[in-house]
Amino acid sequence: MDHSTRPAVRGLSIAVVLVAAAFTLTACGGGKNTRGGAPGMPAAGMNDNGQSNGMSSGRDIDVRGLEGIPAEDRHLFTDPNNPLSTRTVYFDLDSSAIPSRFSQAIQAHGQYLANHPNVHLRLEGNTDERGTREYNVALGERRADSVKQAIVLSGANAGQISTISYGEERPAELGQNAQAYSKNRRVDFIYTNN
Template sequence: MSVIKNVLGQRAALVALLVCAMLALSACGKKNLRDGDDMPMAGMGDNSDQGMGMQSGRDIDVRGLEGIDPADRAMFTDPNNPLSTRIVYFDLDSSAIPSRFSDAIQAHARYLSQHPNVKLRLEGHTDERGTREYNVALGERRAESVQQALVLSGASASQLSTLSFGEERPAELGSSESAYSKNRRVEFIYTK
């Protein structure tokens, strides 16, 4: 019984630590704003949760766009531009890219082919179900699937790299299908 309490206590401490880390990271994602301003930095995601990326004429740095020329960043934050879709979401236990992401894949491949010095890291993620080893492998397969689609659409393989975090960096904490669906993803990170 004490072993169970010890394990549960360690798990609760880990969850608390993760929640604190997520809150700290979320606080880092906001720019110091003047009184009266309440617009946070534009985040990554599909078109439904993208901000415009501009505030009072000031360009807001967006995570994952560090390798993009500041003059081009508006294309990546305009919700009407397919480049603003910088996360591909996947079905459970799948690395097949849903067809709804075809326009975004083609737009990113076209941008990469027109900018041969730009580098893109594809970060694969999973939900918490499955073993750590399985999830790291699934995250890698997802990232490689997006990499292959970009190359087939015109991007150079030398511009692309993949990295899998498995279940280690959830976009949303929780054990609901809503949280799981946000965690099964590949994020596009443009690097310098």
């Protein structure tokens, strides 16, 4: 292949990827996702605060993120009156400071982990799309670390908690507006089996 055809091939490759992504989003039904799963897939039974809305899709309410929770305890995490049902912490722009409205939930998760030493939690840090990739990965990491520190101060063992940052790569809500940005600046709580 000579150099004159390379840009056309590169453009074609990008177009194929974009069409495949659009097809995937269309097939998924589009819309909100407040739990950090595949973009465009709404989470069954969850509201915009990361809490159960009492609705079920015919199976366990929002099983994603509860795989490491014993079945007999899952109701604690899906009861909207229980602070354990808050499994997402949202942040202000450019901040890793935990808003005070999440204090009760953080304390409840710390106490649950302290009382269940075999349970493990992964904290997934996320950002909105603004800023460089490197900056957003670092900000997502700072957010996850600040939540981890708060949970440990509430009684959990640091060894029970791992952190990861996805930066801007896993939006909870697609869009370039204030509402989408506010839903993407978050840390998701994922209880794992390991």
